[in-house]
Amino acid sequence: MNRDRGVTGPSGFKAAGVAAGIKESGALDLALVVNEGPGQAAAGVFTTNQVKAAPVLWSQQVLRERRLRAVVLNSGGANACTGPEGFQDTHATAEKVAAVLDVGAIEVAVCSTGLIGERLPMDDLTAGVDKAAAELAATDRAGLDAATAVMTTDTHPKQSFQAHPDGWSVGGFVKGAGMLSPNMATMLSVITTDAALDGDALDAALRRVTARTYDRLDVDGGTSTNDTVLLLASGASGVTPDPEEFAKTLEAVAGDLVKQLQGDAEGVTKEVAITVTGALTEAEAVEVAKTVAEDNLVKTALFGSDPNWGRIAMAVGRSRATVDQHRLSIAINGVTLFADGHKAADRAEADLSGRDVDIVVGLGLGDGTATVLTTDLSHAYVEENSAYSS
Amino acid sequence: MNRDRGVTGPSGFKAAGVAAGIKESGALDLALVVNEGPGQAAAGVFTTNQVKAAPVLWSQQVLRERRLRAVVLNSGGANACTGPEGFQDTHATAEKVAAVLDVGAIEVAVCSTGLIGERLPMDDLTAGVDKAAAELAATDRAGLDAATAVMTTDTHPKQSFQAHPDGWSVGGFVKGAGMLSPNMATMLSVITTDAALDGDALDAALRRVTARTYDRLDVDGGTSTNDTVLLLASGASGVTPDPEEFAKTLEAVAGDLVKQLQGDAEGVTKEVAITVTGALTEAEAVEVAKTVAEDNLVKTALFGSDPNWGRIAMAVGRSRATVDQHRLSIAINGVTLFADGHKAADRAEADLSGRDVDIVVGLGLGDGTATVLTTDLSHAYVEENSAYSS
Numbered sequence: 001m002n003r004d005r006g007v008t009g010p011s012g013f014k015a016a017g018v019a020a021g022i023k024e025s026g027a028l029d030l031a032l033v034v035n036e037g038p039g040q041a042a043a044g045v046f047t048t049n050q051v052k053a054a055p056v057l058w059s060q061q062v063l064r065e066r067r068l069r070a071v072v073l074n075s076g077g078a079n080a081c082t083g084p085e086g087f088q089d090t091h092a093t094a095e096k097v098a099a100v101l102d103v104g105a106i107e108v109a110v111c112s113t114g115l116i117g118e119r120l121p122m123d124d125l126t127a128g129v130d131k132a133a134a135e136l137a138a139t140d141r142a143g144l145d146a147a148t149a150v151m152t153t154d155t156h157p158k159q160s161f162q163a164h165p166d167g168w169s170v171g172g173f174v175k176g177a178g179m180l181s182p183n184m185a186t187m188l189s190v191i192t193t194d195a196a197l198d199g200d201a202l203d204a205a206l207r208r209v210t211a212r213t214y215d216r217l218d219v220d221g222g223t224s225t226n227d228t229v230l231l232l233a234s235g236a237s238g239v240t241p242d243p244e245e246f247a248k249t250l251e252a253v254a255g256d257l258v259k260q261l262q263g264d265a266e267g268v269t270k271e272v273a274i275t276v277t278g279a280l281t282e283a284e285a286v287e288v289a290k291t292v293a294e295d296n297l298v299k300t301a302l303f304g305s306d307p308n309w310g311r312i313a314m315a316v317g318r319s320r321a322t323v324d325q326h327r328l329s330i331a332i333n334g335v336t337l338f339a340d341g342h343k344a345a346d347r348a349e350a351d352l353s354g355r356d357v358d359i360v361v362g363l364g365l366g367d368g369t370a371t372v373l374t375t376d377l378s379h380a381y382v383e384e385n386s387a388y389s390s
Numbered sequence: 391m392n393r394d395r396g397v398t399g400p401s402g403f404k405a406a407g408v409a410a411g412i413k414e415s416g417a418l419d420l421a422l423v424v425n426e427g428p429g430q431a432a433a434g435v436f437t438t439n440q441v442k443a444a445p446v447l448w449s450q451q452v453l454r455e456r457r458l459r460a461v462v463l464n465s466g467g468a469n470a471c472t473g474p475e476g477f478q479d480t481h482a483t484a485e486k487v488a489a490v491l492d493v494g495a496i497e498v499a500v501c502s503t504g505l506i507g508e509r510l511p512m513d514d515l516t517a518g519v520d521k522a523a524a525e526l527a528a529t530d531r532a533g534l535d536a537a538t539a540v541m542t543t544d545t546h547p548k549q550s551f552q553a554h555p556d557g558w559s560v561g562g563f564v565k566g567a568g569m570l571s572p573n574m575a576t577m578l579s580v581i582t583t584d585a586a587l588d589g590d591a592l593d594a595a596l597r598r599v600t601a602r603t604y605d606r607l608d609v610d611g612g613t614s615t616n617d618t619v620l621l622l623a624s625g626a627s628g629v630t631p632d633p634e635e636f637a638k639t640l641e642a643v644a645g646d647l648v649k650q651l652q653g654d655a656e657g658v659t660k661e662v663a664i665t666v667t668g669a670l671t672e673a674e675a676v677e678v679a680k681t682v683a684e685d686n687l688v689k690t691a692l693f694g695s696d697p698n699w700g701r702i703a704m705a706v707g708r709s710r711a712t713v714d715q716h717r718l719s720i721a722i723n724g725v726t727l728f729a730d731g732h733k734a735a736d737r738a739e740a741d742l743s744g745r746d747v748d749i750v751v752g753l754g755l756g757d758g759t760a761t762v763l764t765t766d767l768s769h770a771y772v773e774e775n776s777a778y779s780s
Contacts, residue, residue, distance in 0.1 A: 051707030051715040081703050081715070083731040116700025117733045220686040223708040225700075296610040296686070296767070297775055304776030310506025310615075313471050317441030318613040325441040325471070341473040343507045377686070379772050385687055386694030 001256045006159030008143035009171030010194035012036050012234025016135040017145030020128025022076035022114075022121055028149035030128035031073040033190050034101060034136055039235030042068035043203035044109065045210045047227035053080030054090040055110040056226055062094075062109055066199025068232050069107035071190055072097045072132075073150050074125060075175075077114040078186060080225035089120050096126050100133040111228050113152055113175065113186035147173035150188055153384060155264055160256040162249055168195040168237035170249050174257040176224075186226035187214065189257060195246055196235035205247045206231045213254040216286070217373045219265045221294040262373045267381030270302045272357040272374045279368030284321035288361060289372035291319035299377035302357055307350035309337040316361055327364030333357060391646045396549030398533035399561030400584035402426050402624025406525040407535030410518025412466035412504075412511055418539035420518040421463040423580050424491060424526055429625030432458035433593035434499065435600045437617035443470030443576075444480040445500040446616055452484075452499050456589025458622050459497035461580055462487045462522075463540050464515060465565070467504040468576060470615035479510050486516050490523040501618050503542055503565065503576035537563035540578055543774060545654055550646040552639050558585040558627040560639050564647040566614075576616035577604070579647060585636055586625035595637045596621045603644040606676070607763045609655045611684040619644075652763045657771025660692045662747040662764045669758030674711035678751060679762035681709035689767035692747055697740035699727040706751055717754030723747060 008015050013035055020030040035042075044063040046056050062068070072093055079086045090110045098105040112120070136142065147157035154175050161171035172191030197205075210229055231250070241249075262271050274292050279285035292298055295315035301308035309330040316330075317323055329339040332350040337343065339362075357376075375381075398405050403425055410420040425432075434453040436446050452458070462483055469476045480500050488495040502510070526532065537547035544565050551561035562581030587595075600619055621640070631639075652661050664682050669675035682688055685705035691698035699720045706720075707713055719729040722740040727733065729752075747766075765771075 049704065049707040050709075050713040051703050051718070078700070081700060081728060081731065081733070085732075116703060117728065117737075222685060222687055222704065225704050225707060295612060296771075297612055300772050300775035303772065306776070310468070310471060313441050313506060314439065314612065314615055317439040317615060319440075323440040328441070338471060338507065341471065342475075343471070347507075377772060379769055381686075382690050382693065382767060382769050382772055385690035386696070 001252065002161040003159055005140050005161035006143040006147050006171050006173045007033050007190055007192045008138050008140060009161035010169045010192045010234065012194050012236030013192045014136040014138045015142045015146040016132040016137065017149030018128055018131045018135060020131065021124040022074055028145060029074055029076045030125065030132055031146035031149040032132040032136060033071045033146055035069055035232045035234050037234055039196060039233055040067045040069055040107065041197055041199040041202050041233045042066055043199060043206045043231045045206055045229045047223055047225060049223045049225050051081065051225050053078050053112060053226040054082060054086040055079055055112045056228060057087060058090045058094065059109040059228060062106055065106060066203060067107055068109055069103040070097055070101055071109045071111065071230055072129065073111040073188060075113050075150050075152050077112060077118055077120045078116045078226050079112040079120050080116040082117065082119055086119060089122055092122065093125060096129045100129055109230055111188045113150060113188055113226055116225060150175040153266055158257055158260040158264065160253045162253050164241065164245065164249050166239055166241060168193060168239045168241055170253045172253055172257060174261060176261065186224040189229045191231045191253060194234045194237040196238060196240045197233045197246065201243060202231050202233055205243065205250055208247055209251045209254050213251060213258045216371065217258045217262055218290050218293040219375050258373065262375060265375045266384045267378040268375040269378050270357050270376040271355055272302060272359065272376065273371055274359045274374060275371040276361045276363065277369045278363040278365050280322050280366040281368040282370055285368040285370035286372065287321040288316055288319045289370055291315050292361065293372050293374035296377055303376040303378045305352040307332045307337060307347045307352050309347065312359065312361065313338060322365060323363060324365060329362035331360040391642065392551040393549055395530050395551035396533040396537050396561050396563045397423050397580055397582045398528050398530060399551035400559045400582045400624065402584050402626030403582045404526040404528050405532045405536040406522040406527065407539030408518055408521045408525060410521065411514040412464055418535060419464055419466045420515065420522055421536035421539040422522040422526060423461045423536055425459055425622045425624050427624055429586060429623055430457045430459055430497065431587055431589040431592050431623045432456055433589060433596045433621045435596055435619045437613055437615060439613045439615050441471065441615050443468050443502060443616040444472060444476040445469055445502045446618060447477060448480045448484065449499040449618060452496055455496060456593060457497055458499055459493040460487055460491055461499045461501065461620055462519065463501040463578060465503050465540050465542050467502060467508055467510045468506045468616050469502040469510050470506040472509055476509060479512055482512065483515060486519045490519055499620055501578045503540060503578055503616055506615060540565040543656060548647055548650040548654065550643045552643050554631065554635065554639050556629055556631060558583060558629045558631055560643045562643055562647060564651055566651065576614040579619045581621045581643060584624045584627040586628060586630045587623045587636065591633060592621050592623055595633065595640055598637055599641045599644050603641060603648045606761065607648045607652055608680050608683040609765050648763065652765060655765045656774045657768040658765040659768050660747050660766040661745055662692060662749065662766065663761055664749045664764060665761040666751045666753065667759045668753040668755050670712050670756040671758040672760055675758040675760035676762065677711040678706055678709045679760055681705050682751065683762045683764035686767055693766040693768045695742040697722045697727060697737045697742050699737065702749065702751065703728060712755060713753060714755060719752035721750040
């Protein structure tokens with residue numbers, strides 16, 4: 001994986017990131033990603049939250065056509081819970097981008113992230129679109145600027161790129177912490193490819209891959225009003241890849257972006273992988289893993305480097321999946337601490353002094369398996385989230 | 391409500407709390423509550439967790455008869471995830487109490503709380519039963535000792551008592567923080583009454599009342615392996631109350647005990663009541679309120695005294711209940727901050743400087759209403775739960 005390249009890695013894409021003045025800090029806050037074709041196929045996956053921000057409502061509508069010429073993204077405001085006026089702001093943003101690029105507004109997706117409930121400063125935003133359009137470039141630097149402009153409490157921009165031997169590639173950026181379970185206002189991600197694929201193929205690949213990557217990072221169970229993952233294909237490579245090969249490369253890039261989200265989650269001191277095996281189904285394995293991932297007693301014990309398998313057993317038992325305590329086993333960092341209904345080893349044998357924690361929960365009931373990534377619950381998490389409004 | 395009296399408030403009951411040496415600290419750790427009759431009707435409500443501690447499995451079995459002569463409780467060890475040997479320990483404990491009191495083991499319920507996965511020191515526990523039996527008394531002091539002996543991270547014993555004008559009364563104690571959602575190893579509660587009621591009447595009243603009290607405190611979504619609420623009736627008053635009257639008094643005592651749990655929850659700096667109105671059903675109102683109560687972004691904002699209604703809207707939207715963002719309203723401490731899809735007032739108008747926070751979420755869809763109590767997520771919560779093994 002190459003983390004120095006992102007959305008401008010695949011050919012046919014230009015990007016820009018500028019300071020539009022939406023953030024009071026003067027930091028970069030507006031990004032533009034443009035697909036120069038020849039293809040314009042696209043797909044999107046959006047938050048399942050019933051309270052959806054204006055840009056999500058707009059982009060969902062736009063993506064019905066499975067075609068995109070551009071994506072405009074801003075940090076500094078989520079444009080959520082802003083009523084019809086907020087929706088008009090999103091619409092006006094798309095119209096502005098369409099006018100500047102000489103495309104249709106229906107070909108422009110919009111993403112926003114930041115505080116909920118406040119209107120966006122539209123004059124700043126509109127001027128920012130002009131500025132970004134003037135700076136559009138296919139360089140790595142332009143891709144990095146775009147990745148930087150969407151950051152909120154992220155400490156660094158997050159990109160990933162992978163080239164396939166057959167002559168096409170996939171690249172992208174992400175901000176936030178976890179599709180369907182972000183720990184801040186929003187998780188946004190834009191992925192590009194120069195493979196020649198139609199919208200249906202992109203949609204199928206994106207849904208399959210997000211279910212196994214973005215959906216399996218769970219920092220605190222939250223699902224934001226704005227979560228969006230977009231996939232754009234320029235077809236500039238002229239190569240139409242085998243669907244399996246494409247999904248594999250897409251999953252590699254998405255997985256790498258998600259790993260970066262985990263490592264930069266608010267207050268993280270432990271990067272935790274929870275693997276559940278032996279569930280009745282894969283969906284039940286995910287259910288158990290997410291219940292453990294979201295359990296504050298488990299998360300605080302991990303922050304304390306305490307291999308407290310009893311709290312894990314408690315969390316497993318309260319999940320909605322089928323569990324039999326007599327078949328349950330729990331291993332932490334390679335040491336089986338609980339098996340066959342008994343303590344199997346002294347908890348002190350599991351070493352949690354490092355940053356990486358590997359928890360394996362065996363249910364002993366079936367073939368369902370899944371891994372969910374999470375973090376611990378630290379003082380820094382409480383500090384960031386009690387002091388920062390998002 | 392009288393918080394100076396508890397299980398020995400109603401006539402027909404004796405209690406004791408002793409230091410049996412289960413806790414290394416030498417603190418009180420074994421409690422006995424004995425029903426001297428003439429009636430022995432009883433009812434119990436237990437954890438929904440699929441991983442159930444040995445004492446829960448035992449007491450569920452015993453309560454099928456809806457008769458109890460005694461309850462023995464210990465802190466210092468949960469006796470959960472301890473296999474058949476742990477169950478034998480519980481059985482032996484009941485047999486010991488039965489022998490000392492000259493009753494049947496099937497008339498003795500057992501409750502435990504503390505660390506999961508460790509066997510109990512049975513010699514200490516058995517000697518403790520002898521000691522407690524010798525100290526049994528009907529005094530307020532004896533009831534307080536019993537309430538004290540079940541404490542783990544509780545900072546004070548929690549009792550409540552209410553006498554009914556018709557000559558009967560209800561009293562009880564509780565430890566932990568929240569049936570179905572405790573923030574430590576376990577929530578245990580024993581309630582007594584001298585009303586003359588049979589087991590079926592007690593069971594009906596207890597289920598109805600716990601659903602509206604213990605089940606509506608949600609500190610961190612956890613549901614322990616050991617959660618138990620027991621209700622014992624001596625009939626010593628000779629009065630059989632009207633079922634509605636009895637449920638009302640029982641709910642007053644249970645509600646007061648739950649309020650004390652909330653106030654003593656780990657790391658609490660805010661006592662938060664989340665009321666949801668206008669849900670399609672009462673169950674959906676509970677679902678929405680619990681999703682808000684368990685949301686770490688909401689809880690950390692409250693710790694920061696930030697009336698961040700956007701995070702509340704986010705949590706409401708991700709609940710499994712039906713939500714329409716255009717009908718949603720949110721008020722904090724009496725100030726409506728969001729209504730009709732818009733910001734309704736500046737967040738600064740809601741004053742969160744005090745300890746009590748009152749959140750009202752209006753869904754505008756139906757008649758379902760519920761209130762769930764919770765706390766904020768503070769540095770002290772992280773500290774206690776990362777440093778204390780439970």
